[in-house]
Amino acid sequence: MPTSTVTVDQLIAEYAGPIAELIGLTATDYEASAGGLANLLLAAADEVTSLDQVGDWFREAAADLTAVDRLGDSGDQRTQRLLVRVDSTLYEAKSDLELC
Structure with a gap:
């Protein structure tokens, strides 16, 4: 569940592994940083259909x-504010x- 105070490390711990696994990617292939998580999310967005809301959410979170x-x-x-929005989106x- 999204929280009021968020760090990049928390986002990585909470979402990188599970999202990568659900999509068929490997989270450890991406740097453990805001930029690395953004790259993972963009790769994940490429794996879902273009009509899928999840891909849009991944792109929004990656931009943030x-x-x-x-x-x-x-x-x-x-x-x-950006990190809380990413948490909620993811x-x-x-x-x-x-x-x-």
């Missing part, structure tokens, strides 16, 4: 993670994938 990668995971309000995407 790319912004976090550029800003740095300093914990400022702007970064935290929670929904992972939940949908698990139903398939």
